[in-house]
Structures are given as C-alpha cells and as structure tokens.
Amino acid sequence: xxxxxxxxxxxxxxxxxxxxxxxxxxxxxxxxxxxxxxxxxxxxxxxxxxxxxxxxxxxxxxxxxxxxxxxxxxxxxxxxxxxxxxxxxxxxxxxxxxxxxxxxxxxxxxxxxxxxxxxxxxxxxxxxxxxxxxxxxxxxxxxxxxxxxxxxxxxxxxxxxxxxxxxxxxxxxxxxxxxxxxxxxxxxxxxxxxxxxxxxxxxxxxxxxxxxxxxxxxxxxxxxxxxxxxxxxxxxxxxxxxxxxxxxxxxxxxxxxxxxxxxxxxxxxxxxxxxxxxxxxxxxxxxxxxxxxxxxxxxxxxxxxxxxxxxxxxxxxxxxxxxxxxxxxxxxxxx
Numbered sequence: 001x002x003x004x005x006x007x008x009x010x011x012x013x014x015x016x017x018x019x020x021x022x023x024x025x026x027x028x029x030x031x032x033x034x035x036x037x038x039x040x041x042x043x044x045x046x047x048x049x050x051x052x053x054x055x056x057x058x059x060x061x062x063x064x065x066x067x068x069x070x071x072x073x074x075x076x077x078x079x080x081x082x083x084x085x086x087x088x089x090x091x092x093x094x095x096x097x098x099x100x101x102x103x104x105x106x107x108x109x110x111x112x113x114x115x116x117x118x119x120x121x122x123x124x125x126x127x128x129x130x131x132x133x134x135x136x137x138x139x140x141x142x143x144x145x146x147x148x149x150x151x152x153x154x155x156x157x158x159x160x161x162x163x164x165x166x167x168x169x170x171x172x173x174x175x176x177x178x179x180x181x182x183x184x185x186x187x188x189x190x191x192x193x194x195x196x197x198x199x200x201x202x203x204x205x206x207x208x209x210x211x212x213x214x215x216x217x218x219x220x221x222x223x224x225x226x227x228x229x230x231x232x233x234x235x236x237x238x239x240x241x242x243x244x245x246x247x248x249x250x251x252x253x254x255x256x257x258x259x260x261x262x263x264x265x266x267x268x269x270x271x272x273x274x275x276x277x278x279x280x281x282x283x284x285x286x287x288x289x290x291x292x293x294x295x296x297x298x299x300x301x302x303x304x305x306x307x308x309x310x311x312x313x314x315x316x317x318x319x320x321x322x323x324x325x326x327x328x329x330x331x332x333x334x335x
Contacts, residue, residue, distance in 0.1 A: 033087050034081065035081050035087035035089035035090070035093060036088065036089055038078060038081045038093065039089045039093055039096065041077070042077065042078055042093070043096070045071075045073070045074040046074060046096065046099060049067040049070045049071050049103055050103065052066065052067040053106055053110065058114075060114075061114050061115070064110055064114070067103075068104060068107050071100045071103055071104055071107075072104075074096075074100060075097060075100050078093045078096060078100075081093060082094075124181075127181075128180070128181055128183055129183055129187075130218050130219045131183065131216065131218055131219070132170050132171070132182055132183055132185075132188070132197060132216075132218075132219065133171040133174065133182050133214055133215065133217070134148060134160045134167075134168050134170055134171065134197070134199070134214070135170075135171050135208075135210075135211035135213075136160070136167055136168040136202075136212075136214070137166075137167060137168050137210065137212075137213075138167065138212075138213070139204060139212055139213045139299075144326075144329075145162055145163070145232065145327065146199040146200075146217075146228070146232075146327050146329065147162070147197070147198055147199075147225055147228050147229060148160045148161065148167070148196065148197045148198075148199065148215075149161040149162070149194065149195075150195045150196065150197055151194055152188075152191060152192075152193050152194075152195075155186060156172055156185055157169065157172070158170035158185045158188065158191070160197075168211060168213075169185070169211070170185040170188070171184065171185065172184045172186055182216070195219060195221075196219070196221070196222065196224070196225040197217035197219050197220060198217055198218055198224070198225075198328070199215045199217040199328070199329075200217065200218060200328065201216040202215045202216065204299075235324055235326050235327070236304075238323075238324070239304040239332065240304070242304075242334060244304060244305065244306055245306050245310075245311070245312075245335075246334050246335050247302075247305040247306065247323070247332060247333070247334055248269075248294045248305050248306060248308075248320065248333050248334075248335065249295035249302045249305045249307075249330050249331065249332060250284050250291065250293070250294065250295065250322075250331040250332075251293050251295040251296070251300045251301075252291060252292040253292070253300070254292075259286055259289060259291055261291070261322050261325070261331055263322060263323065263324060264321060264322065265286060266286070266319065266320075266321060267284055267285065267286060267291075267319065267320040267321060267322060267333055268285040268286075268319060268320075269282050269283070269284060269285075269294065269319070269320055269335070270283045270284075270285060271283075271314065278296055278308070280296055280308045281294075281296070281308065282311070284320075292331070293308070295308070296308040296309055302326060302329075302330040304326075304332070305330075305332060318335065319335075320333045320335045
C-alpha cells in the first residue's frame with residue numbers, strides 16, 4: 001500500500017473523495033522548497049549592491065556595473081525559484097524583485113550622472129589647458145588691446161608682449177582653485193616658442209606692486225590673433241569718426257546678468273543727483289530695466305568716450321543707442 005500523506009484525498013467507501021485538503025503542499029513539496037535559502041542569499045546580495053550604490057563607490061561606473069550584475073544574477077535565481085510553483089517565500093521573493101527593479105533604475109540614473117560629470121570634467125580640463133593668467137606690470141596694459149604675444153624663454157618662464165613691449169609674465173605659481181581653471185607656465189610644454197592669448201577678464205591686486213594686474217586669457221592660434229586685430233582695428237576706426245562727447249562707456253558691474261546688449265538697442269540715460277556714491281551718476285536703462293551706469297573713472301572708461309562727470313548736464317531722460325562691445329571689454333553707446 002502506498003504511503004498516505006496529510007492532504008491526500010480519502011475514499012470513505014461512499015463513492016465520494018474527501019477533497020478538503022486538495023491543493024495543499026505535501027511533505028515532499030516542503031522537503032524540496034529551497035525558497036528560504038534563495039531569499040536569504042538574495043537579501044545578502046541586495047545588501048551588497050545597496051552598499052555600492054549608496055557609497056562613494058557609486059562614482060565609478062565599473063562598480064555600478066558590478067552592482068547591476070549582482071542584481072541581475074539575484075533576480076534570475078529568484079525567477080528560477082518561483083517557476084517551481086507555489087513556494088513558501090513567494091510573497092517575500094516578489095517583494096525583493098520589486099526592490100531589485102528600483103535599485104537597477106537607481107544604478108541607471110547614477111551611471112548617467114557619472115557619464116555627464118566625466119564629460120564635463122573633460123571639457124573643463126580642455127578649457128584649463130587653453131587658459132592662463134598673465135601677471136601684468138602696468139594696470140593700463142591690456143585695457144584696450146586684449147591680445148598678448150607670448151614668448152617662451154625657458155621651461156618655466158613665458159614673457160607676455162603687447163606691441164613689442166614687455167608687459168608681464170604668464171603665472172607659474174597657481175594653486176588651489178586657480179589651478180583648477182588655469183595652467184601654470186611650466187605645464188604648457190606643447191606651446192610653441194611664440195604664441196598668442198586673448199584676455200577675457202582682469203583684476204587689480206593691491207598687494208602686488210610688481211604685477212598689480214592679473215589678466216585671465218585664452219590661448220589662441222595665429223589666425224585667430226589676426227582676426228582679433230582686424231576686428232579691433234575696424235572698431236577703432238568707427239569710434240574715431242565720432243566726437244568724444246557723443247560716446248559713452250556703459251559700466252555694467254553688477255548688472256551683467258540682466259540683458260544681453262545688441263547693436264542698435266535704444267537706451268535711456270537718467271541722472272541720479274541723489275546717488276550717495278557718485279553725485280555725477282547717470283543710470284542707463286533699456287525700457288524700465290537698469291543695465292548699468294555711464295562709466296565715471298579711468299579704470300572703467302574707454303579712452304574714446306566721455307565719463308559721466310565730463311558730460312554737459314543732460315536732460316532728465318536723454319536717449320542713446322548701443323554701438324558695440326569694443327575690444328571685448330568696453331560697452332560703447334552713442335548719444
């Protein structure tokens with residue numbers, strides 16, 4: 001006689017089978033169910049993947065690929081277990097599969113983030129290799145002419161010239177934040193004996209009497225240098241056609257992010273006699289938006305234009321027209 005198990009149908013001799021326990025798990029099913037072991041192992045593997053995803057290891061895509069492999073392998077094992085039919089840990093295993101799906105999506109997002117950051121880092125490094133700081137010996141140098149000729153004297157010394165005059169040196173002692181954005185002279189090993197740079201920003205240094213001005217510049221090739229010279233010469237000839245009293249420089253310090261200026265834009269000039277910082281102050285507006293002031297110092301004014309203090313008293317609301325950005329530094333308008 002075959003061995004009877006709890007849950008097997010029973011023939012009571014009346015032609016009916018007791019089906020009360022049909023569908024329940026047999027002793028053999030219990031004995032063959034390894035879902036608890038699968039769940040235990042899955043929890044361990046998921047914990048390992050979580051550690052990678054939520055730690056500094058996630059900044060490396062190789063580690064994220066490892067975590068993804070762990071999750072895929074774990075998910076496959078859970079699938080294989082669930083295909084056996086009804087198992088004791090079915091609900092728990094399905095919950096783990098949902099968690100695996102969420103973690104895999106998190107890995108994809110972090111991988112995309114890493115790819116983007118790596119791309120940005122390459123762009124920054126490329127810009128850095130083309131960016132330098134020039135220590136200038138006279139604050140007047142570089143104001144109107146943004147082009148510098150660079151001549152290498154030795155591996156650590158690159159001299160900057162403007163119109164055959166020595167004006168400074170390429171910095172070779174950068175550190176900290178500056179070193180992240182600019183190259184030291186000693187790093188420019190691929191630079192030819194003679195090269196060129198175009199300035200885009202300058203600051204005055206009160207603590208350095210030998211080089212009181214620091215100019216930030218991008219390296220350019222000879223063809224770019226010639227184009228810049230041609231543009232500046234053309235702009236200079238245009239400005240010389242106007243009387244100095246008709247031209248003004250717009251000092252946009254503190255107002256750069258408001259509007260991009262384009263040739264032909266209509267401007268309004270408004271006196272500010274109650275301005276406590278400068279009684280000669282003349283504000284410049286486009287419609288109702290203040291975009292700066294008429295320059296009123298030698299540091300901010302172009303030599304072809306009049307300062308606010310040099311202008312004859314203007315009407316409370318006078319008009320002007322934006323003319324050009326001269327030498328990449330001065331915003332020039334005509335009255």
